[in-house]
Amino acid sequence: MTFRYDFAPTPFGDALAVFSDEGIVRFDLSESDDPSVPWLLESVSRQLHAVPEPDPGAADGLAALLEDYFDGEPVRFDERLTLDWRLATGFSRTALAAICTIEWGQTLSYGEVAVLAGHPGAARAVGTACRLTPFSIIVPVHRVVRSDGTPGHYGSHPERKRFLLDLESQA
Template identity: 80%
Template structure:
């Protein structure tokens, strides 16, 4: 199988988008000022057992969807993009598929996701699935919050989670 990659702009910087013939395999927000550095591909290359090839333009459709989303449109990415779930299995897959169903502008707690995903009491495992998702923003793990309603973390960037939650909340209220 051939994998290809491109970058898509976000308010947090350019994000790495990796595609297979089946769809998007991974979408990672950069932790670097320069997302083109080679180390960004190391982890995904290890997981795929292949180094994705640069494919300028591969993320054009995704970039348009991201533009709409960040302008406040209620974009559901999985209605426009095929997701290739090959990097997820077991309970993480069930949790992320459940999270993908959380409506735009709404939230669920980690415990609620665990129940809907068929494993009551697995709230911590939901948190792990969120942390390790290969589909940042595309699968809206930012919509999963603590049981007291506070946002919690978003990798090492809780401010990004707050930004995404506020974006959706404000747009839903027509601001």
């Protein structure tokens, strides 16, 4: 199995896109201003047990989808990209797959996603799956909100979650 990476532009800065022979394996809105910093690639390499090679242009298709998305088009990334789920297993994968069914402009609570994923009472586990998703934006974890309807966090960037929710509610 070979892994390769490229960067795709977002309003939050360039994001790391890692691909396997089977599809996109990780899309990371870095916590850093520079997603090319060595620690991020080292972290992905540890997860994959392999070092991705740079592949300029590999993210061009994803970049076009992101451009459509940020222009307000209701893109279903999971229907337009092949997702390689190797970094999401067990209940996390089940929860993330359930989150993919949340329609553009809609939200569900962590508890509602737990029910949808077949594990009522696993709201905290849904939160963990959202926090650890290997597919920022592609799997719309930003559409999962607190039971009182407030957005909650998005990693350490709640303003990004608000931006994404506002984008979808305006289109």
